[in-house]
Amino acid sequence: MTAAKDSRRVAYDTIRAVNESDAYANLLLPRAIARSGLDTADAALATELTYGTLRRQGTYDAVIRIAADRSIQEIDPAVLDVLRLGVHQLLSTRVASHAAVHESVELARSAGSRGAPGFVNAVLRRISRETPGEWMERVAASARSDDERLGLVFSHPVWVVRAFRRALAAEGRADELEALLTADNASPRVTMAALPGLASIPEDARHTPYSPLGFRLGGGDPERLVTQSGGTLRVQDEGSQLAALALTRASPMAPGERWLDLCAGPGGKTAVLAAEALLHGAALEANEVSHARAGLVRKAIAGVPLEVPVSEEDGRVRAGEGRYDRILVDAPCTGLGALRRRPEARWRKSPADVPELTQLQGDLLRAAIGGLRPGGIVAYVTCSxxxxxxxxxxxxxxxxxxxxxxxxxxxxVLRSMSGSDPGLPAQKDGSGRAQLWPHRHNTDAMSITLLRRT
Structure with missing residues (x-):
């Protein structure tokens, strides 16, 4: 098997696991690449094929439905994933059409019924006869409403399109909707953090504009840098860095303060809090109800020479009464703010998930407020x-x-710590909430609210 075939097989197997078993591509793909022994170039191809297909899955399904002249529900799921991967190569990469069709047919031989190769060959050849622009016009013309058109063309469920429009309108910027949807379908650049007091930003790195900890490498392997630094240099979205720093820098830090990260998994923000606590003489505790995610927290903070106990309790009761000076509530949410990095999340959530999540989020925030001492601050954060x-x-x-x-x-608070003004407009509801955006700040769409107990 050639390296290119290996890359396609790795991509296909990952996509299949994501759609069949609710696997997470960001966890599964690196392991699959390592097992296959792909070199750097072929690993990059496998990554682009996987994430590109998952991001544009809604659009590709519309193309397949038109070209096959049948509902995608009538297509065997394993064969449908072959077609999605093939369409991505035809419409969104520079892979030669004959190679995309041929390799997809080969995948179909092991993926479906006896007639699968012929079906895949016919559908993809039909798609290859028209340009990507022509297919986008046909997809847009098939929509029954403008929201559905946006959803099909930009590959987002309609309910997510509407939720994004309302959130942008809350800042008077509903006209940025297409820019946001476009940003969600772009591969994010790797952003790193240097933990304060423990590491410095490398001289040859470029500082990010908003977080004082953030930087991007000009080249090289970020994971090697993480390993060499013992975890004091780490891969972390700039929005995640800002969310943790908003809590610590909302007011002057004092020795002897007691802090709690209430929903700590997977631990990126916990590591920033731990470094800040060590630097300013505060004590930090972390809590994560999931045993597996609690293990990730312990791993994330291993490079910080501060004892941080990690409990595994229900966050709704963990904070207790009046014990803490600062509490971070990085609440479980729909994850709609991280669709660049977790593209499959857009297909896994539905409007029916929101009421249960908001009930939990409210309970966690109430518990955190109850856990504050007078003058204490809670940061309520969602990646949505x-x-x-x-x-x-x-x-x-x-x-x-x-x-x-x-x-x-x-x-x-964010403006005061940033090297440049992030341009955060006022919310129409009059709140002090800060909302970050992929298209405007090149971060996850992180929401940050700061509340102080008087």
Missing amino acids: PHLAETAGVVGEVLRDIGSGIEELDARE
Whole structure:
């Protein structure tokens, strides 16, 4: 088997596991690449084929439906994944059409029924006869509404398109919707963090514009740098860095403070908090209800020479009463803010998931507020811009509590620590919430709210 075939097989097997078994591509793909022994170039091809296919799956399904003249539900799932991978090569890469068709047919021999190779060959040859632009026109013309058109062309479920529009409109920027959808389908650049007091940004690296810890390498292997630094240099989205720093830098830190990371997994923000705590003489505790994710937290903070106990309790009761000066609530959410890095998430969530999540988010925020000492601060963070998970949760909790809580201006806190103004507009609801965006800040769409107990 040639290296290119190996790359396609790795990509196909990963896509199949994601769609059949709810696997996570970011966890499965690196292991599959290592097992296959792909070199750097072929590993890059496998990565592009995997993530590109998953990102554009909605669009490709529309193309396949038109070219096959049948509902995608009528196509065997294993064969459908072969077709998706083939369409990606035909419409979004420079792979030669004959190679994309031939290799897809070969995959179909092991993926489906006896008639699968012929079916795949016919559909992909039909698709190869028209340009990508012509196919986008046909897909757009098949939509029954403008929202459906956006969903098909930009490969997002319609409910996500509508949620994004409302979140942008809350800042008076609904006209940026297509820019956001486009950014979601672009591969994110690798961003790294230098833990404060423990590591310095390499001289040949480029500083990121907003986080004082963030940088991007000009080249080289980031994982090698992580290993060599003992974890004090780490891969971490700039929005994630800012979310942790917003809590620590919302007010001057003092020795003897007690901090809690209530929903700590997988531990990236915990590591930043631990470094900040070590630097300023504070004590940090972490909690993660999932045993597997708690293990990731322990691994993430291993490079920080600070004892950080990690408990595995229900966050709704873990904070206790009036014990902490700072609490981070990085709440479980739909993950709609990280679709660049986890493209399959857009196909796994539905509007029906939101009410259960917002109930949990509200309970966690109430528990955290109850766990604060007077003057203590909680940072409520979601990797989602969905208004029900952000402004809706905070508003309901504040109405329930009634008094004794003031909201800080998270936008000003971020501006004060940034090397350049992130340009965070006011929310129409008058809150101090800061909302980051992929298309505007090149970060995950992180929402950050800061509340202080008076």
